[in-house]
Amino acid sequence: MTNEGSDVSRGTSDPVASGTHLTGAERRGLDAVGRWARLPHLPAEGLARYRRWLAEEAAPAGGIGPKEVPRLWTRHLVDALTFAGPRDVDEPRRIVDVGTGVGLPGIPLAMAFPRSEVVLVDRARRRADLVRRAVRILALDNVVVVEGDAGALATAGIRPHLMTFRGSLGVPAAARLAVQAVGDGGAGVLGLSRRPESPSLPVVDGLDADLEVVRVPEDVLDSPAWLLRIRPRRDVPRRS
Numbered sequence: 001m002t003n004e005g006s007d008v009s010r011g012t013s014d015p016v017a018s019g020t021h022l023t024g025a026e027r028r029g030l031d032a033v034g035r036w037a038r039l040p041h042l043p044a045e046g047l048a049r050y051r052r053w054l055a056e057e058a059a060p061a062g063g064i065g066p067k068e069v070p071r072l073w074t075r076h077l078v079d080a081l082t083f084a085g086p087r088d089v090d091e092p093r094r095i096v097d098v099g100t101g102v103g104l105p106g107i108p109l110a111m112a113f114p115r116s117e118v119v120l121v122d123r124a125r126r127r128a129d130l131v132r133r134a135v136r137i138l139a140l141d142n143v144v145v146v147e148g149d150a151g152a153l154a155t156a157g158i159r160p161h162l163m164t165f166r167g168s169l170g171v172p173a174a175a176r177l178a179v180q181a182v183g184d185g186g187a188g189v190l191g192l193s194r195r196p197e198s199p200s201l202p203v204v205d206g207l208d209a210d211l212e213v214v215r216v217p218e219d220v221l222d223s224p225a226w227l228l229r230i231r232p233r234r235d236v237p238r239r240s
């Protein structure tokens with residue numbers, strides 16, 4: 001099916017009819033992540049429209065597993081917003097989401113930071129095409145989609161203040177890329193674990209960055225979550 005022209009794109013005054021209604025628990029989850037991650041904007045309606053697009057178009061297209069559809073809100077959308085929590089700058093001028101797939105965590109972050117430029121990068125053409133459709137349907141004018149390998153970002157000179165990795169690169173590759181690409185005062189944030197036990201701090205030989213495991217509080221998500229903050233040391237000259 002195509003959603004362009006449906007109320008996913010148009011919006012409607014009736015949230016139940018449009019599928020953008022939030023339950024009390026969903027609203028509380030959004031408020032909790034908003035407080036913890038100090039989000040400048042809580043994009044409730046936009047996220048609900050994105051959820052509907054994920055269920056109606058991304059899942060049938062294979063961009064997200066069918067088993068994920070019933071738990072999109074907490075497991076994917078609120079989870080995506082947690083990636084802003086470990087940042088140091090209030091409003092990152094630019095955010096780069098590496099290996100975005102169908103826009104996670106990049107699209108929720110673009111909605112929460114409407115004044116930031118958000119670059120969604122994926123090397124898979126089908127994913128890049130799908131996420132381009134989402135950006136168009138959701139009318140996100142602060143988002144650019146780039147089809148290509150993350151390795152090219154090291155020398156692209158785009159210097160994000162927040163670079164995110166959710167299920168895309170492993171720790172060593174992500175940390176090295178963050179050191180090369182992230183702008184001064186910025187950080188890389190990688191989804192490390194959703195297990196209850198605290199993961200051990202990864203060790204990456206010869207890395208010019210400080211790594212820190214950050215725990216997402218349990219009132220924010222439905223299960224424990226751990227992020228890795230990668231802060232490049234800027235006394236070290238950047239190779240480009």
Ligand SMILES: C[S@@+](CC[C@H](N)C(=O)[O-])C[C@H]1O[C@@H](n2cnc3c(N)ncnc32)[C@H](O)[C@@H]1O
Nearest residue numbers: 099100101104122123124127149150166167168
């Ligand atoms: C498991 S999916 C995760 C997608 C999304 N971040 C999420 O959390 O749902 C991993 C994605 O990373 C992309 N990817 C993996 N390595 C990449 C690379 N070196 N450069 C660009 N994209 C990459 C893949 O094409 C795939 O779409």
